[in-house]
Amino acid sequence: MKGKFKILFLSILAVIFARETTAQQNVQFSQYVFNMLSVNPAYAGYKGDWYLNGVYRHQWVNFPGAPQTGAVSIDGLTGARDERVGVGAQLTVDKLGPQEILSAYGFYSYRIPLDEEDTRRLCIGLGGGITQYSIDGTALKYVDDLDQAIPLGKTSQIIPDARFGVYYYTPKFYVGAAVMDLFSLYTDNSRYYWGGYNYKTIRKTQHLYVNAGYLFDLSENLKLKPSIMWKEDFKGPSNFDFTAFLLIAEKLWIGGSYRTGVKLWSKPALDKELEQLDAASAMVEFYATPQLRIGYAYDITINKLASYQQGSHEISVGYLFNNKKYKSRTVSPRYF
Template sequence: MKRLCKIFMLLSSIGLFTGQAVAQQNIQFSQYIFNTLSVNPAYAGYKEEWFAQLALRNQWVGIQGAPKTGQISIDGILDPQTTKHGVGVQITSDKLGPQSSSSVTLNYAFRIQLDGADTRRLSFGLGVGAAQYGLNGNALTSVDGGDGTIPTGGSSKISPDFRAGVFYTTPYWYIGVSALNLLNNSKSVEDYRRSAGIADNITRTRHLYFVAGSLVNVSTDLRIRPSMMIREDFKGPTNADFNIMAIFNDKIWLGGGYRTSIKAFKKEYQNTDVTSQAALIGIAQFYVNERFRIGYSYDYAISKLNGYQSGTHEITVGIAFGKAPKSSICPRVF
């Protein structure tokens, strides 16, 4: 059964023999709400202090070749007095069965102050970088021997990465739109079959992200933070995350979320049966002190995949350093 699950996962993720989209989906983090830089370059410098985060995600535990992702990011501001210029860097490593990818992205955000009290900011962000995509042909077995579309040994490709975003924030709500992998575009099936380099076809497709959230002060000791993220690649199902967190004494965060896939636009895949990727998510975060926090999340699949794996684990560690922000909006919860 594990072997069958592995084959199903590989075929659905890279589409080697199905004739569907052959490009790879962007990685996902359940705890994106703690570091929106992973999906929007305009977020760089939002906290108005230097902030570093480590995220480790082990998805679908129990399935051979299931996704494993690690990411390190650092962002902050270049001008502490005006806080107009935010910068950030991300280093990401991802592995899914025979596929692997590593990327480095540099982000810049220009932050515009919209009121005298500096409670509202509009940021425009750009990100540039490079990603190396690889495929281990030895980990694939074709139905017919000698399939020319499967490389002998390993195959890899380095591709440029370009992203852009807009992020608007106030003390009590935020909204952002971004586009990632703007220079990438999946090839047609015929181009794929003719390609001598299979790594050309596992680069990630262009993605559009929409994020929004708010903060509700219930009492001096309790705040509620609902949020959502919609991810669209205009080829497969639209993904949506809905989250809500309760913040106790600005130290303990407890909450959860619901992730699902929906048919938002008319696409080719809608002529076939698409299995929902629905999951329930439990999230906890604890501030050891004002500048150091630890987070953990668990994803419980409620799709047909549930019977073949034991969930997804994700750990994040964040630390702020340097000069504390001058703004009275503290702590920053977006």
């Protein structure tokens, strides 16, 4: 029985640190800088040709009920005049203990050229989709199988959602901003009702993502790409990701990132004793061919969860379907 109570305690602790300490309910991958469609719908079509990306993340290895997330996305251009219209789609599965989230989104981006050489564009993007939130009652039976407050099986709700973003880029610089979960203020269907009981385990809130990056040419075969992302849900700590990569001979990216919480302003509902530190990541990305990218990230938790788990693993694969009409993109790849 003590073992069951320990598992229950650790699972509750995981939920607290995953959804409160980082102040983020939305899925985010360490390697988001290689496919930012998950954080900004205006990114759709940026690479020009159709781009297929898959990623799997196993967080907090050996931790009971640890998050596991997988996502597949594709985006590209429609062939409209001046490559102004980008579209995309993304399917995501996120599992945390007894909770499971399955989402499907479609994206549209209108890309406005800002110079005759087509080196600068301002992109405006919209995203829409549905999300299914589920709770598996069988995963909650730790202490008393006769507890009437626990569902006998899986219960779920489906709700609509929308996203909006803007994205500006040049060959050496980018900046973007996006608002996620636009409908979260007007829907409450992510609460569950069963047997007269109200489950508030999953309830999302609006998120703001702001990011920027720059590419420095250090030498003919060496480039440096630092970037930063600010993540805000207006309730928990303001989170910042600081990332830096070295690109070697146009084939190998080596870098890392550091994530932490910052108190930018007073938030009455935020516990003053809440841990602000989060994690550090080491990442490597290898272009096996000009079209095929293979990436891996290892995250080291630096908050109080560090002694309970063995880090996080993330694997990603991306493939660019080059259009023969635009062979120059292979010679001059998109760095963002």
